[in-house]
Amino acid sequence: MTEFPAQPLSPLDGRYRPAVTALGEYLSEAGLNRARVQVEVEWLVYLTEHSMFGSSPLTPAEIEQLRALYLDFGQADIDWLAEKEAVTRHDVKAVEYLVRHRLSELGLDRIAELTHIACTSEDINNLSYALTVSQAVRAIWLPKLRLVLDSLRTKAVDFRAVPMLARTHGQPATPTTMGRELAVTVYRLERMALQIEANEYLGKFSGATGTFAAHVVADPDADWPAISREFVEGLGLDWNPLTTQIESHDWQAELYGKISHANRVLHNLATDMWTYISIGYFRQIPVAGATGSSTMPHKVNPIRFENAEANLELSSAILDSLAATLVTSRLQRDLTDSSAQRNIGVGFGHSLLALDNILGGLGQIDLAEDVLAADLDHNWEVLAEAIQTVIRAEVTAGRSSIEDPYALLKELTRGKRLGQAELVEFVSKLDIGDAAKQRLLELTPATYLGLSDDLVDYLP
Numbered sequence: 001m002t003e004f005p006a007q008p009l010s011p012l013d014g015r016y017r018p019a020v021t022a023l024g025e026y027l028s029e030a031g032l033n034r035a036r037v038q039v040e041v042e043w044l045v046y047l048t049e050h051s052m053f054g055s056s057p058l059t060p061a062e063i064e065q066l067r068a069l070y071l072d073f074g075q076a077d078i079d080w081l082a083e084k085e086a087v088t089r090h091d092v093k094a095v096e097y098l099v100r101h102r103l104s105e106l107g108l109d110r111i112a113e114l115t116h117i118a119c120t121s122e123d124i125n126n127l128s129y130a131l132t133v134s135q136a137v138r139a140i141w142l143p144k145l146r147l148v149l150d151s152l153r154t155k156a157v158d159f160r161a162v163p164m165l166a167r168t169h170g171q172p173a174t175p176t177t178m179g180r181e182l183a184v185t186v187y188r189l190e191r192m193a194l195q196i197e198a199n200e201y202l203g204k205f206s207g208a209t210g211t212f213a214a215h216v217v218a219d220p221d222a223d224w225p226a227i228s229r230e231f232v233e234g235l236g237l238d239w240n241p242l243t244t245q246i247e248s249h250d251w252q253a254e255l256y257g258k259i260s261h262a263n264r265v266l267h268n269l270a271t272d273m274w275t276y277i278s279i280g281y282f283r284q285i286p287v288a289g290a291t292g293s294s295t296m297p298h299k300v301n302p303i304r305f306e307n308a309e310a311n312l313e314l315s316s317a318i319l320d321s322l323a324a325t326l327v328t329s330r331l332q333r334d335l336t337d338s339s340a341q342r343n344i345g346v347g348f349g350h351s352l353l354a355l356d357n358i359l360g361g362l363g364q365i366d367l368a369e370d371v372l373a374a375d376l377d378h379n380w381e382v383l384a385e386a387i388q389t390v391i392r393a394e395v396t397a398g399r400s401s402i403e404d405p406y407a408l409l410k411e412l413t414r415g416k417r418l419g420q421a422e423l424v425e426f427v428s429k430l431d432i433g434d435a436a437k438q439r440l441l442e443l444t445p446a447t448y449l450g451l452s453d454d455l456v457d458y459l460p
């Protein structure tokens, strides 16, 4: 028997790879290492620019060559780091050696000892995670969410006036429009997108236990908190002055909580779309050459929305776990956060995959207006609410003396199917003002829509 070839265990690295590849630039181990190199290099640039510890500024050409280490970071560097870590057994130490190696190549050995000076691994790691996660959110996840929102918004506007029976508790209820229902989801997700965009990305840079101890003993005259702040903010991050060895990870808990919340709204969308398809409100556009069931040839299955549902659940499980566990660390640190954070990309990957599938699913459906209209026409009893409310208004205005209008309509409609003829007969006999009666006689389930169409204008 031949040896089975080594395989990726995660479907994100297998069948779904094309949908999530873009995240790898930021949330893979190599992406993290590139960011670590960036932080180490920028710390060297900062120290020399400010002539710290008696150093002198590098020339622009030297800075450019040094920065090329992370700007041109590639497979050779990935391999170099893997080999070095096999020896150091410490991933950040391996990065430090890579930077020192580059300094040596550039003839800059005189500043070699400034590499990683006064830093603990977490000083490099926390800034690297803040950089890579913020980039993944801004460059990959949010733009994909925006594509879903664009597609949903188009449908919300296109279908804003298409009447649809509502189903509270799964039972026929006061009608709405398909567009308005989709607009509810767009409105929710737009708010969340803004909150996710506004998330803070905090960084600490204060040494082994967050006290600047090594810094102060090496240079007692420097204003280390100010230097730390300038360095962290220079990377485009928010400075955290008060931490243990590790950045406290509250920004991560906040961000993952928001993404997980958005996942759940998207999950609600996926299951509602599945249900609308199941009751015939949306027709699926068959994909040429594709098969629904392996044995039932007639079928077109809503697999895009089903895939999204599963992956949103997985994403939220991972992101919720990260949000819950990252905010605790025993005493000044334990290494559990380091292990947990290696899965950030998995959490984002399942969500990105789900967004991709929702986008695909939305692109493969047509609204079956005839089915929606027929459903409304089979459920005239939903006008009971309209009738009892109008009678109560008429009683209050002194134009009717009907007692307990609600009970009257309940007697007529509860648990029953009523047709147009029965309702017209009932309304015709009502003791109410002529204008109100006319309004009710003209009402149909398809026109009992309130302000559904207009409400779509509240979309941001």
Ligand SMILES: O=C(O)C[C@H](Nc1ncnc2c1ncn2[C@@H]1O[C@H](COP(=O)(O)O)[C@@H](O)[C@H]1O)C(=O)O
Pocket (backbone or CB within 6 Å): 089, 090, 091, 092, 119, 120, 121, 122, 245, 333, 335, 338, 339, 342
């Ligand atoms: O600046 C420091 O390093 C401070 C030091 N703590 C550490 N801080 C950050 N990383 C550390 C720490 N210890 C180990 N490692 C390295 O973490 C890696 C763990 O590997 P894995 O279990 O695969 O996630 C693996 O690469 C480990 O070598 C402390 O003692 O306070």
